[in-house]
Amino acid sequence: MQSLLRLLQDGQFHSGEELGAAVGVSRAAIWKRLQALEAEFDLLIHKVRGRGYRLETPLSLLTADVLAASSSFPVTLLQQVDSTNAEALRHLASGAVPPFLIIAEQQTAGRGRRGRSWASPFGENLYYSLVLRISGGMRQLEGLSLVVGLALLHALREAGVEDAGLKWPNDLLVGGRKAAGILLELSGDPADICHVVIGIGVNINMRMTPRGETIDQPWTSLRQILGRQIDRNQFVASLNRQLERYLQMHQVNGFASLREQWEANHLWQGRLAMLVAGAQSIQGRVLGVDDTGALRLEVDGREKVFSGGELSLRLHDDS
Numbered sequence: 170m171q172s173l174l175r176l177l178q179d180g181q182f183h184s185g186e187e188l189g190a191a192v193g194v195s196r197a198a199i200w201k202r203l204q205a206l207e208a209e210f211d212l213l214i215h216k217v218r219g220r221g222y223r224l225e226t227p228l229s230l231l232t233a234d235v236l237a238a239s240s241s242f243p244v245t246l247l248q249q250v251d252s253t254n255a256e257a258l259r260h261l262a263s264g265a266v267p268p269f270l271i272i273a274e275q276q277t278a279g280r281g282r283r284g285r286s287w288a289s290p291f292g293e294n295l296y297y298s299l300v301l302r303i304s305g306g307m308r309q310l311e312g313l314s315l316v317v318g319l320a321l322l323h324a325l326r327e328a329g330v331e332d333a334g335l336k337w338p339n340d341l342l343v344g345g346r347k348a349a350g351i352l353l354e355l356s357g358d359p360a361d362i363c364h365v366v367i368g369i370g371v372n373i374n375m376r377m378t379p380r381g382e383t384i385d386q387p388w389t390s391l392r393q394i395l396g397r398q399i400d401r402n403q404f405v406a407s408l409n410r411q412l413e414r415y416l417q418m419h420q421v422n423g424f425a426s427l428r429e430q431w432e433a434n435h436l437w438q439g440r441l442a443m444l445v446a447g448a449q450s451i452q453g454r455v456l457g458v459d460d461t462g463a464l465r466l467e468v469d470g471r472e473k474v475f476s477g478g479e480l481s482l483r484l485h486d487d488s
Protein backbone atom coordinates (compact mmCIF):
# COMPACT_ATOMS: atom_id res chain seq x y z
CA MET A 170 0.00 0.00 0.00
CA GLN A 171 2.71 2.44 1.02
CA SER A 172 4.70 1.92 -2.16
CA LEU A 173 1.62 2.79 -4.22
CA LEU A 174 1.16 6.02 -2.29
CA ARG A 175 4.82 6.87 -2.68
CA LEU A 176 4.48 6.59 -6.46
CA LEU A 177 1.34 8.70 -6.46
CA GLN A 178 2.49 11.39 -4.02
CA ASP A 179 3.68 13.69 -6.84
CA GLY A 180 0.05 14.28 -7.89
CA GLN A 181 0.88 13.28 -11.52
CA PHE A 182 -0.88 10.61 -13.58
CA HIS A 183 0.48 7.07 -13.31
CA SER A 184 -0.78 4.28 -15.56
CA GLY A 185 -2.32 1.09 -14.21
CA GLU A 186 0.55 -0.88 -15.84
CA GLU A 187 3.22 1.20 -14.09
CA LEU A 188 1.52 0.93 -10.70
CA GLY A 189 0.76 -2.77 -11.15
CA ALA A 190 4.35 -3.54 -12.14
CA ALA A 191 5.71 -1.57 -9.18
CA VAL A 192 3.71 -3.47 -6.58
CA GLY A 193 3.51 -6.82 -8.39
CA VAL A 194 -0.22 -7.07 -9.01
CA SER A 195 -2.32 -7.06 -12.16
CA ARG A 196 -3.59 -3.84 -13.73
CA ALA A 197 -7.10 -4.92 -12.85
CA ALA A 198 -6.28 -5.32 -9.16
CA ILE A 199 -4.80 -1.83 -8.91
CA TRP A 200 -8.10 0.06 -8.79
CA LYS A 201 -9.25 -2.11 -5.87
CA ARG A 202 -6.05 -1.30 -3.98
CA LEU A 203 -6.39 2.39 -4.71
CA GLN A 204 -9.97 2.38 -3.47
CA ALA A 205 -8.80 0.74 -0.25
CA LEU A 206 -6.18 3.51 0.12
CA GLU A 207 -8.82 6.18 -0.46
CA ALA A 208 -11.01 4.71 2.24
CA GLU A 209 -8.25 4.11 4.78
CA PHE A 210 -6.60 7.52 4.60
CA ASP A 211 -9.50 9.66 3.41
CA LEU A 212 -7.78 10.52 0.12
CA LEU A 213 -9.19 11.34 -3.31
CA ILE A 214 -7.73 9.51 -6.29
CA HIS A 215 -8.83 10.41 -9.81
CA LYS A 216 -9.09 7.74 -12.48
CA VAL A 217 -9.01 8.97 -16.08
CA ARG A 218 -9.34 6.57 -19.00
CA GLY A 219 -6.17 6.48 -21.11
CA ARG A 220 -4.11 8.45 -18.57
CA GLY A 221 -4.24 6.42 -15.38
CA TYR A 222 -4.54 7.50 -11.78
CA ARG A 223 -3.53 10.56 -9.82
CA LEU A 224 -3.94 11.90 -6.31
CA GLU A 225 -6.15 14.96 -6.23
CA THR A 226 -3.71 16.67 -3.86
CA PRO A 227 0.03 15.89 -4.03
CA LEU A 228 1.60 14.76 -0.76
CA SER A 229 5.01 15.07 0.85
CA LEU A 230 5.22 11.72 2.64
CA LEU A 231 7.53 11.09 5.58
CA THR A 232 10.34 8.58 5.06
CA ALA A 233 11.60 6.51 7.99
CA ASP A 234 15.31 6.44 7.00
CA VAL A 235 15.41 10.16 6.21
CA LEU A 236 13.85 10.89 9.62
CA ALA A 237 16.27 8.54 11.36
CA ALA A 238 19.26 10.20 9.69
CA SER A 239 18.26 13.65 10.94
CA SER A 240 17.53 12.66 14.50
CA SER A 241 19.79 11.77 17.39
CA PHE A 242 16.93 9.83 19.02
CA PRO A 243 15.46 6.53 17.79
CA VAL A 244 12.39 7.33 15.66
CA THR A 245 9.24 5.27 15.18
CA LEU A 246 7.22 6.31 12.13
CA LEU A 247 3.61 5.10 12.14
CA GLN A 248 1.10 5.42 9.32
CA GLN A 249 -1.89 5.79 11.61
CA VAL A 250 -2.31 5.97 15.38
CA ASP A 251 -4.90 7.35 17.80
CA SER A 252 -2.44 9.94 19.19
CA THR A 253 1.35 10.03 19.09
CA ASN A 254 1.30 11.23 22.72
CA ALA A 255 -0.87 8.27 23.75
CA GLU A 256 1.41 5.92 21.80
CA ALA A 257 4.48 7.44 23.49
CA LEU A 258 2.91 6.84 26.91
CA ARG A 259 2.17 3.22 25.93
CA HIS A 260 5.82 2.78 24.82
CA LEU A 261 6.91 4.08 28.23
CA ALA A 262 4.51 1.75 30.04
CA SER A 263 5.94 -1.19 28.16
CA GLY A 264 9.48 -0.31 29.18
CA ALA A 265 10.87 1.76 26.28
CA VAL A 266 13.82 3.86 27.41
CA PRO A 267 13.83 7.60 26.52
CA PRO A 268 14.85 9.59 24.63
CA PHE A 269 12.72 8.42 21.71
CA LEU A 270 10.49 9.97 19.13
CA ILE A 271 7.12 8.88 17.75
CA ILE A 272 5.86 10.41 14.51
CA ALA A 273 2.67 9.51 12.63
CA GLU A 274 1.22 10.29 9.22
CA GLN A 275 -2.27 10.45 10.70
CA GLN A 276 -3.91 10.62 14.12
CA THR A 277 -7.45 9.37 14.62
CA ALA A 278 -7.80 10.91 18.10
CA GLY A 279 -5.22 13.71 18.19
CA ARG A 280 -5.24 15.50 21.54
CA GLY A 281 -5.12 19.25 22.05
CA ARG A 282 -4.80 21.28 25.23
CA ARG A 283 -7.74 21.60 27.61
CA GLY A 284 -9.46 18.45 26.40
CA ARG A 285 -9.76 19.62 22.80
CA SER A 286 -9.14 17.43 19.79
CA TRP A 287 -6.39 18.15 17.25
CA ALA A 288 -7.22 17.82 13.53
CA SER A 289 -4.75 15.30 12.11
CA PRO A 290 -5.44 14.40 8.45
CA PHE A 291 -3.20 11.85 6.70
CA GLY A 292 0.09 12.96 5.16
CA GLU A 293 -0.47 16.71 5.48
CA ASN A 294 0.77 17.92 8.85
CA LEU A 295 3.26 16.91 11.51
CA TYR A 296 2.31 14.86 14.58
CA TYR A 297 5.46 14.51 16.67
CA SER A 298 5.99 13.27 20.25
CA LEU A 299 9.44 13.38 21.81
CA VAL A 300 9.90 11.54 25.10
CA LEU A 301 12.56 12.65 27.59
CA ARG A 302 13.58 11.49 31.02
CA ILE A 303 13.40 14.17 33.67
CA SER A 304 15.70 13.55 36.60
CA GLY A 305 16.39 17.10 37.76
CA GLY A 306 13.05 17.53 39.58
CA MET A 307 10.61 20.37 39.02
CA ARG A 308 13.31 22.81 37.89
CA GLN A 309 13.83 20.79 34.71
CA LEU A 310 10.14 21.13 33.93
CA GLU A 311 9.81 24.83 34.65
CA GLY A 312 9.20 26.77 31.48
CA LEU A 313 9.83 23.63 29.42
CA SER A 314 6.73 24.01 27.26
CA LEU A 315 7.63 27.65 26.57
CA VAL A 316 11.13 26.63 25.52
CA VAL A 317 9.67 24.05 23.14
CA GLY A 318 7.63 26.94 21.71
CA LEU A 319 10.83 28.89 21.06
CA ALA A 320 12.42 25.92 19.29
CA LEU A 321 9.33 25.47 17.15
CA LEU A 322 9.26 29.18 16.35
CA HIS A 323 12.80 28.93 15.00
CA ALA A 324 11.90 25.86 12.93
CA LEU A 325 9.01 27.85 11.41
CA ARG A 326 11.38 30.74 10.65
CA GLU A 327 13.87 28.35 9.07
CA ALA A 328 11.04 27.10 6.84
CA GLY A 329 10.52 30.70 5.68
CA VAL A 330 7.70 31.89 7.96
CA GLU A 331 9.05 35.27 9.05
CA ASP A 332 6.20 36.65 11.11
CA ALA A 333 5.37 33.75 13.40
CA GLY A 334 5.07 34.55 17.11
CA LEU A 335 4.18 33.00 20.44
CA LYS A 336 1.08 33.24 22.56
CA TRP A 337 1.34 32.19 26.19
CA PRO A 338 1.74 29.45 27.14
CA ASN A 339 2.74 27.77 23.89
CA ASP A 340 0.66 28.57 20.84
CA LEU A 341 2.38 29.47 17.58
CA LEU A 342 0.44 32.10 15.68
CA VAL A 343 0.86 33.66 12.26
CA GLY A 344 -1.40 36.58 11.36
CA GLY A 345 -3.57 35.84 14.39
CA ARG A 346 -4.14 32.24 13.26
CA LYS A 347 -2.81 29.10 14.91
CA ALA A 348 -0.13 27.26 12.94
CA ALA A 349 1.12 24.87 15.62
CA GLY A 350 0.44 23.70 19.16
CA ILE A 351 2.25 21.92 21.97
CA LEU A 352 0.91 19.46 24.53
CA LEU A 353 3.18 18.21 27.31
CA GLU A 354 2.12 15.08 29.20
CA LEU A 355 3.92 13.68 32.23
CA SER A 356 4.32 10.15 33.42
CA GLY A 357 5.77 9.34 36.85
CA ASP A 358 6.44 11.60 39.81
CA PRO A 359 7.77 15.08 38.92
CA ALA A 360 9.39 15.33 42.36
CA ASP A 361 11.39 12.17 41.64
CA ILE A 362 12.09 10.54 38.28
CA CYS A 363 9.54 11.11 35.58
CA HIS A 364 9.13 11.23 31.86
CA VAL A 365 7.74 13.99 29.75
CA VAL A 366 6.06 13.53 26.39
CA ILE A 367 6.53 16.66 24.30
CA GLY A 368 3.70 16.53 21.77
CA ILE A 369 3.98 18.92 18.85
CA GLY A 370 1.43 19.42 16.10
CA VAL A 371 2.30 21.64 13.12
CA ASN A 372 -0.13 22.49 10.33
CA ILE A 373 2.22 22.03 7.42
CA ASN A 374 0.45 21.28 4.13
CA MET A 375 -3.20 21.33 5.27
CA ARG A 376 -5.33 23.27 2.78
CA MET A 377 -8.78 22.92 4.29
CA THR A 378 -10.50 21.71 7.42
CA PRO A 379 -10.66 17.91 7.11
CA ARG A 380 -14.01 16.52 6.00
CA GLY A 381 -16.43 15.93 8.86
CA GLU A 382 -14.35 17.92 11.37
CA THR A 383 -14.52 21.41 12.81
CA ILE A 384 -11.55 23.37 14.10
CA ASP A 385 -12.83 25.70 16.78
CA GLN A 386 -10.24 28.44 16.36
CA PRO A 387 -8.81 30.33 13.37
CA TRP A 388 -5.97 28.27 11.86
CA THR A 389 -3.41 28.46 9.12
CA SER A 390 -0.72 26.19 7.68
CA LEU A 391 2.79 26.69 6.28
CA ARG A 392 1.41 25.93 2.86
CA GLN A 393 -1.23 28.63 3.15
CA ILE A 394 1.34 31.14 4.38
CA LEU A 395 4.11 30.34 1.88
CA GLY A 396 1.92 29.32 -1.07
CA ARG A 397 3.82 26.12 -1.78
CA GLN A 398 4.08 22.55 -0.56
CA ILE A 399 6.59 22.04 2.24
CA ASP A 400 8.98 19.08 2.43
CA ARG A 401 7.93 17.55 5.75
CA ASN A 402 11.08 15.41 6.16
CA GLN A 403 13.13 18.59 5.97
CA PHE A 404 10.88 20.34 8.48
CA VAL A 405 11.35 17.48 10.97
CA ALA A 406 15.13 17.73 10.56
CA SER A 407 15.00 21.43 11.35
CA LEU A 408 12.68 20.90 14.33
CA ASN A 409 15.00 18.18 15.70
CA ARG A 410 17.96 20.57 15.46
CA GLN A 411 16.19 23.47 17.10
CA LEU A 412 14.79 21.31 19.89
CA GLU A 413 18.19 19.85 20.68
CA ARG A 414 19.66 23.36 20.83
CA TYR A 415 16.94 24.84 23.05
CA LEU A 416 16.47 21.80 25.32
CA GLN A 417 20.21 21.85 25.96
CA MET A 418 20.16 25.57 26.89
CA HIS A 419 17.15 24.96 29.13
CA GLN A 420 18.76 22.01 30.86
CA VAL A 421 22.01 23.83 31.55
CA ASN A 422 20.78 27.34 32.42
CA GLY A 423 17.05 26.96 33.14
CA PHE A 424 14.18 28.98 31.72
CA ALA A 425 15.45 32.21 33.30
CA SER A 426 18.19 32.36 30.66
CA LEU A 427 15.63 32.21 27.85
CA ARG A 428 12.94 34.37 29.38
CA GLU A 429 13.93 37.60 27.62
CA GLN A 430 14.06 35.84 24.28
CA TRP A 431 10.66 34.33 24.91
CA GLU A 432 9.13 37.72 25.81
CA ALA A 433 10.70 39.33 22.74
CA ASN A 434 8.69 36.88 20.62
CA HIS A 435 5.49 37.10 22.65
CA LEU A 436 2.82 38.60 20.41
CA TRP A 437 0.61 39.77 23.26
CA GLN A 438 3.28 41.49 25.34
CA GLY A 439 1.82 44.70 26.84
CA ARG A 440 -1.69 44.02 25.56
CA LEU A 441 -4.96 43.93 27.44
CA ALA A 442 -6.10 40.31 27.71
CA MET A 443 -8.48 37.98 29.50
CA LEU A 444 -7.12 34.95 31.27
CA VAL A 445 -9.73 32.20 31.19
CA ALA A 446 -9.93 29.15 33.44
CA GLY A 447 -13.15 27.23 32.88
CA ALA A 448 -16.03 29.58 33.67
CA GLN A 449 -13.80 32.14 35.40
CA SER A 450 -11.89 34.94 33.75
CA ILE A 451 -9.55 37.73 34.83
CA GLN A 452 -8.74 40.80 32.83
CA GLY A 453 -5.35 42.45 32.90
CA ARG A 454 -2.39 43.79 30.97
CA VAL A 455 0.20 41.22 29.89
CA LEU A 456 3.52 42.04 31.57
CA GLY A 457 5.34 38.90 30.43
CA VAL A 458 6.44 35.72 32.16
CA ASP A 459 8.49 34.95 35.28
CA ASP A 460 11.51 32.68 35.65
CA THR A 461 9.28 29.59 35.83
CA GLY A 462 7.32 30.49 32.68
CA ALA A 463 4.22 31.60 34.61
CA LEU A 464 2.21 34.49 33.14
CA ARG A 465 2.58 37.94 34.74
CA LEU A 466 -0.57 40.05 34.47
CA GLU A 467 -1.20 43.53 35.80
CA VAL A 468 -4.62 43.33 37.43
CA ASP A 469 -6.09 46.48 39.04
CA GLY A 470 -2.64 48.07 39.18
CA ARG A 471 -0.94 45.07 40.81
CA GLU A 472 1.15 42.28 39.36
CA LYS A 473 -0.31 38.79 39.62
CA VAL A 474 1.24 35.54 38.45
CA PHE A 475 -0.63 32.61 36.91
CA SER A 476 0.39 29.15 35.82
CA GLY A 477 -1.33 25.90 34.89
CA GLY A 478 -2.18 23.86 31.84
CA GLU A 479 -5.89 24.65 31.97
CA LEU A 480 -5.43 28.39 31.49
CA SER A 481 -5.90 30.16 28.21
CA LEU A 482 -5.36 33.74 27.17
CA ARG A 483 -7.77 35.72 25.00
CA LEU A 484 -7.26 39.13 23.59
CA HIS A 485 -9.39 41.91 25.00
CA ASP A 486 -10.87 43.75 22.02
CA ASP A 487 -9.74 47.26 22.82
CA SER A 488 -6.07 46.75 23.73
Ligand code: BTN
Nearest residue numbers: 252254280281282350351368370
Ligand atom coordinates in the same frame (compact mmCIF):
# COMPACT_ATOMS: atom_id res chain seq x y z
C1 BTN B 1 -2.84 22.50 21.42
O1 BTN B 1 -4.03 22.34 21.77
O2 BTN B 1 -2.42 23.59 21.03
C2 BTN B 1 -1.88 21.36 21.49
C3 BTN B 1 -1.91 20.50 20.27
C4 BTN B 1 -0.91 19.37 20.30
C5 BTN B 1 -1.08 18.39 19.15
C6 BTN B 1 0.02 17.38 19.10
S1 BTN B 1 -0.01 16.45 17.60
C7 BTN B 1 1.20 15.36 18.24
C8 BTN B 1 0.83 15.12 19.69
N1 BTN B 1 -0.12 14.04 19.81
C9 BTN B 1 -1.31 14.46 20.24
O3 BTN B 1 -2.32 13.74 20.40
N2 BTN B 1 -1.28 15.78 20.47
C10 BTN B 1 0.03 16.33 20.20
